[in-house]
Amino acid sequence: MNSLSEADIVDVLSKINDLSRGKDIYSLGIVTNIHIKDNNVQITLEVESHRANAFEVIRNKVEKSVRSLPNVSNCIVILTAHSEKISNSSNNSDIADESSKSNPKKSIVVESNVKKFVAIASGKGGVGKSTTAVNIAVSLGIEGYRVGLLDADVYGPSQPRMLGVSGRPKAIHGDMVSPIKNHGISLMSMGLLVPDETAMVWRGPMVQSALTQMLNNVVWGDLDVMVIDLPPGTGDIQISLAQQVKLSGAVIVSTPQDIALLDVIKAMTMFEKAGVKVLGMVQNMSFWECPDCGRKDHIFGEDGVSLEASKRKLELLGQIPLNTNIRQASDSGSPVVISSPGSTEAKCYRDIGKKLIKDLEI
Template sequence: MKPRLFSTLRCLQHENPLGLPKSGSIPRMQRGLPERRAIKDVRKVIAVSSAKGGVGKSTLAVNLSLAFARHGFRSGILDTDIFGPSIPTLLNLSGEPRLSSNNQLLPLSNYGVKSMSMGYLVDEAAPVVWRGLMAMKALQQLLHEVDWGPLDVLILDLPPGTGDTQLTITQQIVLDGAIIVSTPQDMALKDAVKGINMFKKTNIPVLGMVRNMALFTCPHCHNSTHIFGAHSGVIQACETHGLPFLGDIPLHASICDDADRGKPTVVSEPDSVRAQAFTNIALEVGRKIGLL
């Protein structure tokens, strides 16, 4: 059985069943891929990805959207994680969205940021026990049937992995770029590199990498420690793949506490070093996509 399985996998890889772009490949329409569409009334769209869970990607995404809002931009965030949505908790929002006059979902807002998430459409404790087809139908609705109104920037909070959700987004939505988040651990970094290569294969510009949980400063002795080991891995990955290093987010208990109580750091502690780290990354990204 194993030789047959491995042979099948090799054939599938050779045939490129997902239709990923290749140099010198046939035109998009002949490959059967959908044309990428801009999200109506949204100037810039940025994907935040890690390809691995538990590295603080959603916390980064929501703080970036809040940082943009604090600098006067009309900002929104779309939670594309169908099975484990985090944005309702992070923004302290709940309740089923209303429908607009043209039968589209109306975003929920808090702290000056518009948001949409599967977490608003199902009960908080209810598992989304769906097969892939149902999940992709829900994703299609989130991508194409939300009435955002005019937005300067929309952040897409992507789930872990490089599967159906990521391919659907990269093939159907006009993205101005992607941000890759990783902790310093080799285990997280290896998956982050897979995310980098996924965006490269789908011709989405990677704006750079963010190193989360980079440095812990003891509140008692004030000594700093790299809790997760080698701190140069993310920078080396940026050099290897020709990407900018966007900045560090420190490992601090307040960032987690702020997220859990639904008042993210940029809102709860706007003058802190931690909030400034998120803001600096947002401003750098804004410059890269021509928002500033």
């Protein structure tokens, strides 16, 4: 096969017109990234969010045209949105409305191969959802289950770093890519698909399309469980996910602090309304233990999550300490259940994994 150059791709893109603008997509600056590796091409198109649905036709056309080049094995085209065109983007209910009005494509491929889907959620940001998700996923893998980790935080994906993976997913056939594997589990994340510098400001329909692609255009293989790391809040991604797959349940993560709990209650209400069972709660950053004297300090309060769980008759799945080891392990790409398997904190996550195995009947 002859080598492929960016100029070959630009040549194709310069012949595809954006009819509403009367010019080709390359001159219009819609193409923000072209990546070529081993005759596999990945292209990023950036459009105004309100044109996302209409642009699907052009996205398809680009894929087909580039694939038809003699020396291209595969081509994947990803749509992202302009931030400045988004009015009132912090209004979550507006976004959610837009998402729920559109007609989502139900996941077909992935549902037949995955036994259980579990979402790791919280109403609030920065409480440790992703850290909990990766440690639970790897714990389930250690127990011998086939596990996928879907980083549904398309705005701020953190799982590639936490699982210690980089690089692009390999294109396989048609429009499919393979997930990236490490520490015994398979990962898909927007962080693997678009360049770091790409602005992740998407709206309902685009998020839906991104999630659909990460669910259905990835060769996940047969999985016992797919752990889904959700972004904070109760917006478009949460709703879109509930529309696309049958969630077996959600795990709610919070710190014991009241303010975090208020947001968490909103998240639980959202799952209840969507008919998704809340499997239990995890109290993260429960206490800090002085390494010198062993004294425990409850920095964010003592029992906030356990009280809320018992009030709602939910299982308290675990109480994770606030611990430098956990943070350093996540930052270095080797979750604490792998890097310090004998530690108390690793045992906390492994125990949560064991409880979930029972709850999910896997």
